[in-house]
Amino acid sequence: MSALTTVLLNLFVIYAAARLAGLLCARLGQPVVVGELLAGVMIGPHALGLVGVPSAGVIDLFGGNHALAERALDLVLESFAEVGVIVLLFTVGLETRPSDLLRVGVRSALAGTLGVAAPFALGFALMRATDHPGIESAFVATAMVATSVGITARVLQELGVLQSREARVILGAAVIDDVLGLIALAIVSAVSAGGSSGYEVAIVAGQAVAFVAFVAWAGTHVTRRFSVHVQRLDALTPNDLPLNVSLLLMLGLAALAGLLGLAGIIGAFLAGMILAESSDQFALDERSKPIYEFLVPFFFVYIGGEVDPRSLADGGVLLLALAITAVAVVSKLIGAGGAMWGTGRRSMAIVGVGMVPRGEVGLIVAGIGLSKGIVPEEIFSVVVVMSLATTLIAPVLLNSLYARQRVRAGRASASESVERR
Amino acid sequence: MSALTTVLLNLFVIYAAARLAGLLCARLGQPVVVGELLAGVMIGPHALGLVGVPSAGVIDLFGGNHALAERALDLVLESFAEVGVIVLLFTVGLETRPSDLLRVGVRSALAGTLGVAAPFALGFALMRATDHPGIESAFVATAMVATSVGITARVLQELGVLQSREARVILGAAVIDDVLGLIALAIVSAVSAGGSSGYEVAIVAGQAVAFVAFVAWAGTHVTRRFSVHVQRLDALTPNDLPLNVSLLLMLGLAALAGLLGLAGIIGAFLAGMILAESSDQFALDERSKPIYEFLVPFFFVYIGGEVDPRSLADGGVLLLALAITAVAVVSKLIGAGGAMWGTGRRSMAIVGVGMVPRGEVGLIVAGIGLSKGIVPEEIFSVVVVMSLATTLIAPVLLNSLYARQRVRAGRASASESVERR
Numbered sequence: 001m002s003a004l005t006t007v008l009l010n011l012f013v014i015y016a017a018a019r020l021a022g023l024l025c026a027r028l029g030q031p032v033v034v035g036e037l038l039a040g041v042m043i044g045p046h047a048l049g050l051v052g053v054p055s056a057g058v059i060d061l062f063g064g065n066h067a068l069a070e071r072a073l074d075l076v077l078e079s080f081a082e083v084g085v086i087v088l089l090f091t092v093g094l095e096t097r098p099s100d101l102l103r104v105g106v107r108s109a110l111a112g113t114l115g116v117a118a119p120f121a122l123g124f125a126l127m128r129a130t131d132h133p134g135i136e137s138a139f140v141a142t143a144m145v146a147t148s149v150g151i152t153a154r155v156l157q158e159l160g161v162l163q164s165r166e167a168r169v170i171l172g173a174a175v176i177d178d179v180l181g182l183i184a185l186a187i188v189s190a191v192s193a194g195g196s197s198g199y200e201v202a203i204v205a206g207q208a209v210a211f212v213a214f215v216a217w218a219g220t221h222v223t224r225r226f227s228v229h230v231q232r233l234d235a236l237t238p239n240d241l242p243l244n245v246s247l248l249l250m251l252g253l254a255a256l257a258g259l260l261g262l263a264g265i266i267g268a269f270l271a272g273m274i275l276a277e278s279s280d281q282f283a284l285d286e287r288s289k290p291i292y293e294f295l296v297p298f299f300f301v302y303i304g305g306e307v308d309p310r311s312l313a314d315g316g317v318l319l320l321a322l323a324i325t326a327v328a329v330v331s332k333l334i335g336a337g338g339a340m341w342g343t344g345r346r347s348m349a350i351v352g353v354g355m356v357p358r359g360e361v362g363l364i365v366a367g368i369g370l371s372k373g374i375v376p377e378e379i380f381s382v383v384v385v386m387s388l389a390t391t392l393i394a395p396v397l398l399n400s401l402y403a404r405q406r407v408r409a410g411r412a413s414a415s416e417s418v419e420r421r
Numbered sequence: 422m423s424a425l426t427t428v429l430l431n432l433f434v435i436y437a438a439a440r441l442a443g444l445l446c447a448r449l450g451q452p453v454v455v456g457e458l459l460a461g462v463m464i465g466p467h468a469l470g471l472v473g474v475p476s477a478g479v480i481d482l483f484g485g486n487h488a489l490a491e492r493a494l495d496l497v498l499e500s501f502a503e504v505g506v507i508v509l510l511f512t513v514g515l516e517t518r519p520s521d522l523l524r525v526g527v528r529s530a531l532a533g534t535l536g537v538a539a540p541f542a543l544g545f546a547l548m549r550a551t552d553h554p555g556i557e558s559a560f561v562a563t564a565m566v567a568t569s570v571g572i573t574a575r576v577l578q579e580l581g582v583l584q585s586r587e588a589r590v591i592l593g594a595a596v597i598d599d600v601l602g603l604i605a606l607a608i609v610s611a612v613s614a615g616g617s618s619g620y621e622v623a624i625v626a627g628q629a630v631a632f633v634a635f636v637a638w639a640g641t642h643v644t645r646r647f648s649v650h651v652q653r654l655d656a657l658t659p660n661d662l663p664l665n666v667s668l669l670l671m672l673g674l675a676a677l678a679g680l681l682g683l684a685g686i687i688g689a690f691l692a693g694m695i696l697a698e699s700s701d702q703f704a705l706d707e708r709s710k711p712i713y714e715f716l717v718p719f720f721f722v723y724i725g726g727e728v729d730p731r732s733l734a735d736g737g738v739l740l741l742a743l744a745i746t747a748v749a750v751v752s753k754l755i756g757a758g759g760a761m762w763g764t765g766r767r768s769m770a771i772v773g774v775g776m777v778p779r780g781e782v783g784l785i786v787a788g789i790g791l792s793k794g795i796v797p798e799e800i801f802s803v804v805v806v807m808s809l810a811t812t813l814i815a816p817v818l819l820n821s822l823y824a825r826q827r828v829r830a831g832r833a834s835a836s837e838s839v840e841r842r
Contacts, residue, residue, distance in 0.1 A: 005679030007500045008507075012672040019665050023654070032660065061492060068483055072493040075482070076500045079428045086429075233444070239453065240714050244440050247715055251433040258426030290711045293661050294668055 001055040007076055010051045011298070014077070017043050017050075018297035033154050034395050036297055037388070040304020045070075047309060051301075052077060081302035084295040085150050086268040090250045091292050092153040093272020094279045095162050096171055098220050108172025111339035115173060115355045116180040118335030119144040122327050130320065136379065138188045139369035143362040143383045144328050146181030148391065149174035150265065150299070151357040155395045159402050166340075166347055170354040173336060175212060177355065178266050183208060185365055207260050212270065215253060219274035227278045242282035246275055247291075303391070306363055311381030321385040328386050329393065332356045350401055356394040362387035422476040428497055431472045432719070435498070438464050438471075439718035454575050455816050457718055458809070461725020466491075468730055472722075473498060502723035505716040506571050507689040511671045512713050513574040514693020515700045516583050517592055519641055529593025531760035536594060536776045537601040539756030540565040543748050551741065553800070559609045560796050564786035564804045565749050565779065567602030568757075569812065570595035571686065571720070572778040576816045580823050587761075587768055591775040594757060596633060598776065599687055604629065606786055628681050633691065636674060640695035648699045663703035667696055668712075724812070727784060732802030742806040749807050750814065753777045771822055777815040783808035 001009070021035030045052035054062075054069035062069040123144040127137030149171065156167045230242050250271040257267030279285055312318045337352025366383035369375030375383070422430070442456030466473035475483075475490035483490040544565040548558035570592065577588045651663050671692040678688030700706055733739045758773025787804035790796030796804070 001680065003496060004499065004503050005676065005685065007496070008503065008672065008676040008679050008685050011504070012669070012676045015672055016669055019660075019669060022660060023662075026660075058496075061496070062489055065489075068486075068489055068493075071482060072489075072496055075424060075428075075479075075493055076497050078425065079497045080500075082425050082429065083432070239440075239443060239447075240710070241444075243711060243714055248433070248437055248440060251429065251436055255426065255429040255433045258429050259422060264426065264429050287711050289661070290664060290708050291715050293664055294712050 002057040003055070003061050004057075006055040006058050006073065010073070010077060011080065013043060013050050014040075014298055014301045018301050022297070032158065033151055033300055034392060036300035037304040037392060040301035040306075041309070041388075042304075043301070044305025046305070052305060077298070077302055080295065080298040082264060082299070084297065084299035084302075085265055086250060086254045087288070087292055088150050088154065088296045088299065089265040089269040090246075090272040091285070091288055092149075092157070092162075092171065093269040093274075094276055094285055094288070095157075096168070096269075096273050097276045098216060098273055105172065107169045107339060107343075109176055111169055111173035111336040111351055111355065112176025112180060114334075114339045115147065115177055115332055115336030116145050116184065118338075119328060119331035120184060122331040123324065126323060126327050130323075132379070135188075135374055136369075136376075139365065139375050140324070140379060140383060142181070142184045142188045143365035143369070144324070144331070144358065144386065145177075145184050146358065146362065146365070147174050147177050147332070147355045148357045148362070148387075149178075149355075151391050152354045152394060152398065154296075155398050156354070159399070161402065165343075166350040166354065169340065169351050173339075173351070173355060175266065175269065178263060181365075185368070208262055211257065211260050211262065212266065215267075215270045216273060219270065220277070223274050223278055227281060230282075240287065242278075242284065243287045246271070246282075246284055246288070249275065303363070304388075306384060306388075308381065308384070311378070312385065314378065317378045317381060321382045321389075324382055325386045325389040328358065328390050329356055346401065350398065353394055353397045353401065356397070357391040358387040362390075423478040424476070424482050425478075427476040427479050427494065431494070431498060432501065434464060434471050435461075435719055435722045439722050443718070453579065454572055454721055455813060457721035458725040458813060461722035461727075462730070462809075463725075464722070465726025467726070473726060498719070498723055501716065501719040503685060503720070505718065505720035505723075506686055507671060507675045508709070508713055509571050509575065509717045509720065510686040510690040511667075511693040512706070512709055513570075513578070513583070513592065514690040514695075515697055515706055515709065516578075517589070517690075517694045518697045519637060519694060526593065528590045528760060528764075530597055532590055532594035532757040532772055532776065533597025533601060535755075535760045536568065536598055536753055536757030537566050537605065539759075540749060540752035541605060543752045544745065547744060547748050551744075556609075556795055557790075557797075557800065560786065560790035561745070561800060561804060563602070563605045563609045564783040564790070565745070565752070565807065566598075566605050567779065567783065567786070568595050568598050568753070568776045569778045569783070569808075570599075570776075572812050573775045573815060573819065575717075576819050577775070580820070582823065586764075587771040587775065590761065590772050594760075594772070594776060596687065596690065599684060602786075606789070629683055632678065632681050632683065633687065636688075636691045637694065640691065641698070644695050644699055648702065651703075661708065663699075663705065664708045667692070667703075667705055667709070670696065724784075725809075727805060727809075729802065729805070732799070733806065735799065738799050738802060742803045742810075745803055745807045746810045749779065749811050750777055767822065771819065774815055774818045774822065777818070778812040779808040783811075 017039040018036045021039035022032040023035075025032055025035030042048055043050040052070070052074055054066065054073045058073050059066055059069040062072055120141045123141035124137050127140050128134070132140070152170060152174075153162070156162050156164075156170070161167055162171075230245055233241055250268050253267030253271040254264035255267070257270075258264045275284060312321065332355045333349070333352035335352075336355040337348040340348040340351045362383055366375060366380050366387075370377070370380045438460040439457045442460035443453035444456075446453055446456030463469055464471040473491070473495055475487065475494045479494050480487055480490040483493055541562045544562035545558050548561050549555070553561075573591060573595075574583070577583050577585075577591070582588055583592075651666055654662055671689050674688030674692040675685035676688070678691075679685045696705060733742065753776045754770070754773035756773075757776040758769040761769040761772045783804055787796060787801050787808075791798070791801045
């Protein structure tokens with residue numbers, strides 16, 4: 001089988017598994033994303049091995065080196081996953097108007113900040129209490145910091161509540177959360193390298209904050225001015241120019257975010273947010289939907305495939321994984337949920353739970369620790385389990401929080417209709 | 422720069438270059454695809470080197486081995502290109518109803534067969550006449566056989582003449598042409614391997630023909646029956662089920678074609694063709710358009726990037742390249758164009774020119790010859806030049822053939838409106 005056929009077959013298997021599992025979950029009333037993640041765990045290289053396993057064609061291409069061939073195939077699948085999550089965050093951005101974001105600004109900032117501080121402090125304390133070295137503990141604590149808002153955003157999107165106050169707090173907090181998570185990673189990396197500390201850390205941190213602020217501010221103004229020109233030029237080409245320009249901005253800001261050491265998804269989210277006010281005019285929402293349908297499943301199946309179920313065979317590792325997961329959930333409820341103090345228990349629970357999934361960000365941090373030789377293999381597994389468990393728990397909890405609301409709303413409208421009689 | 426950021430940056434540069442060059446070509450009245458190919462030549466690894474050059478992050482990932490890192494990055498970009506060309510042929514298939522195809526069956530079969538025989542015979546003769554070994558000559562002749570219908574299809578699509586008689590002959594002939602090209606490749610490969618000849622060749626050839634015939638026949642019947650169920654299930658999921666099923670079929674048949682040793686695009690084209698009759702019902706054309714807008718440019722820029730302009734520095738190589746290119750063009754005009762005998766010179770010219778582009782198929786054949794050590798470096802360059810030159814010439818010629826028609830049609834309608842007065 002040629003390398004390219006291997007890639008096509010992998011993409012087919014991923015897409016088929018995602019769609020089948022998604023259909024099943026939809027029938028069971030669960031979010032589609034849970035099905036896609038579990039499908040990923042099942043078909044992934046650590047379980048059934050239906051994807052991510054290089055064929056002879058790929059191995060030949062890499063001079064017979066099986067490990068490098070596997071890495072190359074993984075890079076291909078990871079690239080499709082990355083483009084998928086970028087498209088996802090872009091569409092989430094499209095539904096997030098900067099003006100709406102500013103309205104919940106204080107709560108978002110509070111939820112983002114406390115939601116970072118609490119997991120770091122509690123995670124670090126747990127690791128130190130179980131006799132792990134300081135720098136290893138700091139890496140695990142950092143991996144517990146950043147929310148993977150993609151999963152929450154998708155659940156909220158499926159539930160049709162992206163316009164609610166809680167959703168906007170979560171999306172706003174996620175931007176702050178991601179930036180703070182990056183700063184934490186930069187600090188921990190700098191400390192672990194021993195060398196250039198204060199100055200370099202400050203630069204990375206400053207870049208991150210400046211990037212988000214500048215892009216959000218300048219982008220919105222520029223877009224508003226240029227939408228007239230796009231409309232005029234659109235008539236001259238056989239292509240769909242407004243969509244082309246939007247996709248260009250999405251890829252460009254994602255790459256730029258990556259160049260600044262930020263996650264690509266931050267740039268993609270900002271690209272969407274910038275365009276949010278032109279979205280209705282050019283029907284960008286509707287036009288980007290088919291791209292979303294095609295590419296987003298590649299991300300969730302890929303993330304699921306990162307899990308190695310065998311890592312839990314060791315009792316001690318399993319116990320630590322459970323403890324870390326519990327701390328990861330509780331600390332976000334305390335931190336991010338606590339930031340909603342005074343808005344009612346349900347709002348606190350939704351924002352807290354919404355910030356629970358760690359997904360790819362935790363995995364990236366743990367991967368950096370592993371590659372630097374700071375985080376040992378079994379602790380990496382613990383972080384992977386935490387990332388995946390939080391990712392799997394959050395959609396179910398969010399769904400049930402909203403289901404209860406719907407039942408209550410159902411009852412209310414039922415009694416209302418009784419009263420009307 | 423991390424490996425993933427490198428990928429994102431490459432995708433951004435490719436997409437930006439494609440869109441800028443496309444916009445420029447559209448303003449100059451040239452097909453967008455010419456701009457995308459030339460953009461690819463310019464930014465490709467052999468010229469400006471803006472794409473396809475691995476960063477430190479990719480090189481680190483492959484243990485410091487620059488060559489393997491480059492190959493891995495190339496595999497990523499080639500995979501996006503492959504998915505792009507698959508989406509392209511899928512949308513072409515969507516506009517090709519089997520019933521329409523059967524109507525021009527005899528002409529298509531003739532154009533496909535003669536369009537393969539003539540380039541093989543003339544190409545082989547030229548190579549032998551210039552003192553190249555027999556097996557090397559056979560490989561080059563095989564690389565001159567298969568039409569890359571993607572480019573022609575896109576030009577015809579841009580011109581809005583996909584429903585014309587000539588377009589249907591070309592699309593029908595391309596399927597036959599691709600199958601015959603594969604059989605030629607199988608025979609040449611088998612002969613070059615020295616060993617298992619007749620039997621294996623017959624099996625590969627039989628599989629190819631059976632695959633196309635079976636999929637086209639069975640697929641159309643199954644789709645017709647299942648479209649009712651898809652509509653019923655669609656209401657149960659938050660996803661766009663008809664689009665999902667279509668994309669699944671596209672990826673599945675492309676992978677299956679690859680597994681049978683055929684080009685993936687054959688499967689994708691068949692998937693589109695099978696769905697052509699349900700296309701209106703589910704608005705598949707419209708729904709797949711944004712995916713097309715996003716992914717197809719990656720293919721044409723990638724193909725352009727394969728050109729090494731320096732390979733033409735040697736006078737002898739350049740001369741042979743020009744001779745081979747001339748033979749490649751003339752032989753298709755004689756073979757495929759000749760099959761349209763009796764339908765007028767313009768129809769003959771359109772079908773002949775429409776089959777001229779060799780694009781990726783010629784490159785794949787040449788690449789196989791190179792990797793087997795049968796085709797030397799400089800002859801590979803010759804084939805690359807021929808593939809690219811034919812690909813660049815055909816859209817321009819096709820465009821001018823149709824432009825003349827439009828001028829005439831314009832005159833006719835002008836005189837008509839005069840008559841009406």
